[in-house]
Amino acid sequence: MAPIADVRRDLASLADPHRAEGLSRFLQMTPGGYGEGDRSIGVPVPDQRRVAARHWRELSLAETTRLLGSSVHEERLTALFILVRKFAKGDEEERGRIFGITLANTDRINNWDLVDSSAPYIVGPWLIDKDRSVLDRLAESSLVWDRRIAIMATFAFIRAGDFQWTFRLGDRLLRDPHDLVRKAVGWMLREVGNRDRAAAEEFLNGRYQVMPRVMLRYAIEKFDPQRRREYLSGAIQVTGPARQVTQNPSHQPWLQH
Incomplete structure (x- = not known):
């Protein structure tokens, strides 16, 4: 056979x-x-x-x-x-x-x-030391699965202590219309926070008020109860100018290669 x-x-x-x-x-x-x-x-x-x-x-x-x-x-x-x-x-x-x-x-x-x-175990690991621009193309796809693949691939980078592309694609997908993409972005932000809370909160603080609620809930799931309440109630005080969300991350110098 x-x-x-x-x-x-x-x-x-x-x-x-x-x-x-x-x-x-x-x-x-x-x-x-x-x-x-x-x-x-x-x-x-x-x-x-x-x-x-x-x-x-x-x-x-x-x-x-x-x-x-x-x-x-x-x-x-x-x-x-x-x-x-x-x-x-x-x-x-x-x-x-x-x-x-x-x-x-x-x-x-x-x-x-x-x-x-598959994405965190094939796509992400292959791109660890290579040009990652394919993730931008996937994130722009009309196919919801391509967009989820893009953000889930960054799990491999997060495990290596590299959060840049999670933030880059988090911005690009911040207003994605599909719940499965919103949840995936929140999940990856939560994984960043598990490793570097300050980096995760720096990203969240300029965006949490415009994030879809499900994305925010996933992102802050492991925060202590008081901190979660502050985010969910809009009580977080952002110090300094908030980084602006744009539809093109290439316009944001902190997201450059």
Whole structure:
């Protein structure tokens, strides 16, 4: 049996129609939802990770890309788990190919769990020491998943102590219309705050009053209760001129490369 068929067989053996129904609601695969048109077979994520661990070596990049094109949500997520493993173990050439495959298939990375399982582990790590302008292009995309990929990729930079691009894209996406992007920006700002509270608050203080509420709530989630109340009530006193939010971060000198 071909390796890709082995993966599909293993996932099908773990399928649970009742779980699939719940997951379809959770990931809004129902009509009108952001995941409309997708199909779940109800395989738990830990089981998908085990299937990926079992097969990642035998599956070629071409076969993994085919799996990423599947109409089944769990098959696409398992394909991403395989790509992440291959990326972590690969040499520079293979890592570059995996990065290219990921960006060429963002229309198949079409839910928040798919984005969050790949962007911080492939896109961000590849760009650590490279030109990151592709993130600006993704942040300008009309596809919500591209925009979430852009901000979630900065998680890799945050882990390395580099917050510049989280702030850069935070400005660009500050008024994004989609809740999933707003939450992702807030989450990344929270991760900055976990490492450098002063840097996070410096960014927030000039913007928190115009931020979408859900973005702000995510960003300040780990602050102490009194500080959260001050932000949510608008009681933070900003000292000095607030940095202005613009639609083009290149106009902001503190965000330059």
